[in-house]
Amino acid sequence: MSSSQNVEQPIVDIPVTLEEVFSLQREESVFVAGGTLLQLNWESGQHKPNHLISSHKLDRLKGITEETLNGENYLRIGSSTLLSACISDINIQKRAKIITEACAKIAAPAVRNRGTIGGNVCSRVGDSIPALLVLDAKLEFFNGTSTYIITMTEWLQESQLAGPPLLLSILIPCNKSGQSCSFFQKIGRRESFTAAIVSTAGFMKLRNEIITDIKLAIGGGAHLPQRLADGEAYLLNKDWKKTNWQEFRALLETSFQSYSDPFITDSYRRKAAANMITAKILQILKNDKGGEAKRCI
C-alpha cells in the first residue's frame, strides 16, 4: 500500500488486497478507478473528497474470463477492465457484441484508455448500462466482509449507499440455446465524442415468426437506466408479422420517464427512443440491411 498527499489534492491510497480496501475506508472515502468521471464532476464544481481509494492494484478486479457459477456459464469482466479493452477483447466481441458497441460510443479514445467499465456502471448513468441490462448482467460486489452477486436491475432499484460496496466484476450469462439478436444505439447532439441524448439497447429471440424472448432498455444522459417492461410484454410471444408496430411504438413513447434540458425536451427524447427501438427491431426482423444477420450472437 502506498499513500501520497499534497495541500490541495485528496489523499490517494492504493490497496493491494480486498481486505485492505475496507480497513482504509473513512467517512469521506471515495473509490477511484480511471478517475475520468470523478475528474469531470470535480471540474464542474462537485465536492472533491479528501480521500480516494484506488482500485488500480487490485488483481481481483482485473481480467476477462469465462466462468461457471451454479451450473451457469458467464463471461466475467473485471470491474477495472478499461473501456478500450472491452472494445478489443475477442471474448466480449464474440459473446456480448453490444458491450463492444456501447463502449465504442463512450467519449474519445484517450478517455476510453483510462476509464473503466466498472466506473461506467457505478456512475449509474453510463452508456454501457442499457446494453448490460438487456444481457441480464449481474454484478459481483465486496462489502468488506463478503462477496455477493445481484442482478443489474435489482442494483439500479436500490438506493445508493453512503459507504458503497466495491464492484468486483460484471457477469454476463453466456446464453447458448437458440439464436439471438441484439442492438445498441446511442444518439447525441453530434455523431461521435458526445454525451447521449438517449441510449437504447435490445435483445431478442425468435422461433419461426414468434418473438420468444425480448428485452429492451434505455439509458444515457441523465436517464435512470431501465428495462422497458411494457414494451417487452407487448411483443413477447407475438407473431412479428402480425404485430401492430405503430401501436408498439406509441406504447414505448409513453412507457418511461425522461427529462428536458435547455436544448432537448422530454418528449423529443421519448419519441427518439421509441423510434430508434422500433426501427432497429424491424430492421433486424426484416434483415433488410446487408450483414445484419451477422449481429446475431
Ligand SMILES: Cc1cc2nc3c(=O)[nH]c(=O)nc-3n(C[C@H](O)[C@H](O)[C@H](O)COP(=O)(O)OP(=O)(O)OC[C@H]3O[C@@H](n4cnc5c(N)ncnc54)[C@H](O)[C@@H]3O)c2cc1C
Ligand atoms: C470527456 C469525457 C467524455 C465522456 N463521455 C462519456 C460518454 O459518452 N458516455 C459515458 O457513459 N460516460 C462518459 N464519460 C464518463 C466516464 O469517462 C465513463 O463513465 C468511464 O467509464 C468512467 O470510468 P472511470 O474508471 O474513469 O470511473 P471513475 O471516475 O474512477 O469513477 C466513477 C464512479 O464509479 C465509482 N467507482 C469506480 N470504480 C468502482 C468500483 N470498483 N466499485 C465501486 N465504485 C466504483 C467511483 O467512486 C465514482 O463514483 C466521459 C468522461 C469524459 C471526461
